[in-house]
Amino acid sequence: MAEFVMPMLGADMSAGTLIAWRKQPGDTVTRGDIIAEVHTDKADIEVEVFTSGIVEKLLAEPGQQVPVGTPLAFIREDGKAPVAAAAPERVPPLEPGRLLISPSAKTLAAELGVDLAVVRGSGPGGRIQRRDVEAAAAAVAERPSPPAPPVAVEGEDRQAGMRRAIAAAMARSKREIPHFYLSEAIDMSAATRWLADENLHRPVQERLLPGVLMLKAVALALHEVPELNAVWQGERVVQSEAVHLGVAIFLRGGGLVAPALHDVDGQSLDELMHGFRDLVSRARAGSLRSSELSDPTITVTSLGERGAESVLPIVFPPQVAIVGLGRLVERPWVSEGQVLACPVVTATLAADHRVTDGHRAGAFLTTLARLLQEPDDL
Amino acid sequence: MTDEEIKTTVLRMLGEIAPEADLAGIKPDVDFREQLDLDSMDLLNFVIAVDQELGVDIPESDYPRLGSLDAFVAYLSERLSASAADR
Numbered sequence: 001m002a003e004f005v006m007p008m009l010g011a012d013m014s015a016g017t018l019i020a021w022r023k024q025p026g027d028t029v030t031r032g033d034i035i036a037e038v039h040t041d042k043a044d045i046e047v048e049v050f051t052s053g054i055v056e057k058l059l060a061e062p063g064q065q066v067p068v069g070t071p072l073a074f075i076r077e078d079g080k081a082p083v084a085a086a087a088p089e090r091v092p093p094l095e096p097g098r099l100l101i102s103p104s105a106k107t108l109a110a111e112l113g114v115d116l117a118v119v120r121g122s123g124p125g126g127r128i129q130r131r132d133v134e135a136a137a138a139a140v141a142e143r144p145s146p147p148a149p150p151v152a153v154e155g156e157d158r159q160a161g162m163r164r165a166i167a168a169a170m171a172r173s174k175r176e177i178p179h180f181y182l183s184e185a186i187d188m189s190a191a192t193r194w195l196a197d198e199n200l201h202r203p204v205q206e207r208l209l210p211g212v213l214m215l216k217a218v219a220l221a222l223h224e225v226p227e228l229n230a231v232w233q234g235e236r237v238v239q240s241e242a243v244h245l246g247v248a249i250f251l252r253g254g255g256l257v258a259p260a261l262h263d264v265d266g267q268s269l270d271e272l273m274h275g276f277r278d279l280v281s282r283a284r285a286g287s288l289r290s291s292e293l294s295d296p297t298i299t300v301t302s303l304g305e306r307g308a309e310s311v312l313p314i315v316f317p318p319q320v321a322i323v324g325l326g327r328l329v330e331r332p333w334v335s336e337g338q339v340l341a342c343p344v345v346t347a348t349l350a351a352d353h354r355v356t357d358g359h360r361a362g363a364f365l366t367t368l369a370r371l372l373q374e375p376d377d378l
Numbered sequence: 379m380t381d382e383e384i385k386t387t388v389l390r391m392l393g394e395i396a397p398e399a400d401l402a403g404i405k406p407d408v409d410f411r412e413q414l415d416l417d418s419m420d421l422l423n424f425v426i427a428v429d430q431e432l433g434v435d436i437p438e439s440d441y442p443r444l445g446s447l448d449a450f451v452a453y454l455s456e457r458l459s460a461s462a463a464d465r
């Protein structure tokens with residue numbers, strides 16, 4: 001029997017609220033199916049299941065807030081017999097302001113700075129006891145993250161939740177990750193020419209955006225400097241073979257999300273454009289999937305046409321690098337003794353100095369610049 | 379199609395692309411992308427919607443002409459008139 005647990009969908013997510021089940025007991029699920037919708041501070045997320053089988057039992061009710069890692073359902077894996085006995089209890093209610101808790105546990109939580117909203121009570125009816133608070137405090141100490149952010153208070157709007165989630169992730173990043181930055185001005189003449197020619201012959205529905213070329217070039221450049229395509233776990237770096245680019249997408253109501261485009265290095269520009277368009281559309285409509293939030297191995301943030309000329313971005317933990325792309329500007333460019341007016345973009349790499357150094361980071365930017373001189377090969 | 383009808387259609391399409399945007403407060407003579415906080419993806423979606431709904435394929439080379447709402451309406455009016463004349 002496999003557990004389907006509340007996933008961690010952001011660097012500092014401590015709990016999520018179940019909005020709805022998309023599957024019911026007895027339903028067959030295949031890995032990748034959407035099984036539930038979960039509300040986090042940043043967005044409403046469609047959560048995928050990572051086990052194929054039959055939904056055996058649901059343990060939480062819509063509207064219930066549940067700590068990360070808590071079982072939400074049991075799934076009988078393909079080929080395995082049902083487990084009738086020892087049916088697990090339902091997840092006890094977790095309502096801010098209406099917690100069942102002993103007075104001494106409450107005092108202890110205040111002393112230890114433990115957020116009671118994410119403590120799972122082991123007492124009768126889910127009552128939180130001292131040992132639960134101690135366990136939660138120990139878990140927080142072991143995690144490579146600061147204490148969980150406070151749970152949303154009633155009536156607080158989505159915007160405030162978004163800002164709080166960003167604040168928690170960025171503060172953690174600046175506190176824990178020794179950032180260093182390198183920038184490179186890149187001549188975009190060849191890329192912009194190639195793109196204009198390409199789009200001239202394409203139906204409007206199939207046009208490519210410059211951002212797609214940049215994403216593909218970043219993904220390919222990571223083949224040369226793979227240590228940047230990684231996550232920091234515990235006290236070590238874990239490199240990823242797959243290149244899942246987190247793409248920072250601003251939301252018009254305020255804030256941003258950075259969901260993953262999967263396996264970017266292996267996609268054609270057309271596939272990438274299709275996926276990129278779909279991702280932006282779903283990010284703004286609030287229908288991202290859990291894997292898109294949990295999978296990025298490096299992030300790209302672009303200020304677009306109306307942004308500033310350069311950006312020094314902050315690494316999204318647990319990733320170890322982020323690429324910032326400034327606005328495309330026309331600048332004097334010296335080539336073979338001639339001064340030309342060229343479209344130029346400033347690419348900045350922010351990276352974790354525990355993982356890599358300036359020499360390798362420089363190699364990444366040099367490779368990125370080189371790849372963008374040969375857009376036909378992207 | 380009159381200019382007023384084009385404007386109504388354009389505003390509706392913009393509302394579908396950027397539902398959070400305040401269309402009522404849009405100034406017709408100021409860059410609408412800036413006012414509505416539209417990025418290049420939004421513009422592409424908008425251009426695709428114009429193509430699908432009005433049958434006007436806007437080349438990228440014409441993008442600089444599409445700054446304000448007034449300019450956009452004038453551009454579409456011109457293209458639609460030329461298209462009708464060709465028929």
